[in-house]
Amino acid sequence: MPEPILSLADVHAGYDGVPVVFGVTMEVMAGELVAVVGANGAGKTTTMRSIVGLNNPLAGVIRFAGRDISRLRAHQTLALGISYVPEGRRVFAKLSVEQNLLLGAYTEKSKAEIKRRLEEMLELFPVLRERSSQTAETLSGGEQQMLAIARGLMSRPKLLLLDEMSLGLMPALVEKMMETIVAINKSGVTVLLVEQMVQEALEIAHRGYVLQSGRVVHTGSAQELLDSEDIRRAYMGM
């Protein structure tokens, strides 16, 4: 059996020593698209933040590509190939779209390489090309979200963590967003997707984890989770 690219073993995490996540264990294989779903406050974002190193776990081990990354800081996990797109589309409002994208390639030194990636992103998100010299604050919510994802891809990550991409988007845009995520995954990037929109996320994912009050309560293939009576009742209102 191949080794997972990312694994969490009994991870406890929280803020200022107060735990929010209690013993989460999960695995992501290279090339997979895995969804982490659950209600607001289930600990999804906290789990993400502990993976990237914005909040180091209080206990437990996180491994990435065979290496213990539990104690690394955000810029170090980035250097290893983990890119995190935070929730709430944290784009730099006063910077231009292009500058936002360039920041995503902060760690890349070769100018030619940066230019190539920039071109690639503008190809993937044509709407950003039209607006590349505008400040990010002038973009619509959906466009800002696209920009945040494109910025996250500028570092050429092996693993992309997407946090609540659907937040505040209208349904038509959510669908488009999900299509984009599938396309990114098909291009070879492993994706770990955090979502409150359980059905939409599971429809595109290979596998899923359901988080509740800081614990994994269900896991399985996306189809199994979609078919599960419990989950349908709890999260999809069916």
Next chain:
Amino acid sequence: MNHRALKRKDLFWLALVVLLALMPAVSAVATNTFLMHVLILILLFSAMAQTWNIIGGYGGQTSFGHSVFFGIGAYGAGMAVVTYGLSPWPGIGIGMVAAAAVAVLISYPCFKLSGHYFAIATFAIVEIFHRMFLVWYWVGGALGLDYPVVEQGLKNFMWYDTKTGYYYGALALFVLVFGIVRFLESHRFGYYLRAVREGQETAESLGVNSQAIKLTAMALSAALAAMCGAFFGQYNLRVDPSMVMSLDMSMKFVLVTILGGAGTLAGPLLGAAVLIPLQEYTRALWGGLGGGVDLIVFGVLIIIIVIKQPAGISGMVRDIAKHIERRRAAAKGGTSIDAP
């Protein structure tokens, strides 16, 4: 990036510098000592505010400690001339390095904390340095340093007959500081700095070393502020703790920038162009009322600005430009969108 717009903006600055350089050729200006004095101070305070703007405006870290760096620069030049009988230039260099070192030492622990710790800590160092220099015999203590009469010219950076030498000195300082900030604006470092201001955590998750970025900006800002301080000392032919290392002086760095518009290239110039004439004329008119009249005027202006237009004068200029553009577009289109 819109290169044509950028070029046009730079042309404006170039034209302004040429115009300023030609000023002393107009004899009505050159012979009016008070006017020359006001112009020199406008250029000096624009440069000072611009140095603050690097960390305070673009970097979003409010420093009330810039008079310390300013003072260190003034003492650097002053001690070279008064204590060691040298030209001020080596002192200016040493002052700049010392100011940058002090800035980094103070900022290093503070930048790790979020919130207002940095602002509070910088407040405290002004008081500490002021007291320290008051009782420090080696630097002249409370009496300060009084410049001897030495040969005038660029070597000693001193002129007695006219203010033209100082004027060009201030202009060179202005061009240098504004040029550096203009360069930073379009350079990577400039938008890294702004990114850290807008979302430190997001920037960090992209791999930006925010601590290093802020410290670099702070060191640069402090070194340039020290250079301004050296000019101030040379201009007044005197340095003492209350003159250069006071909260009053620190406030001027902050107020001029905020009034003009923090985080913009033009802001410091606009702020200084409004505040300095006000300060100098009120001082000339009501100087008999005692010190601080200029600060009262500053205070009132700041209150008005913060209420009316938090982006400062540059924000007002932008609003007016937008308004005119809209009018013009409306006139072209035949309909007025301003009509109620």
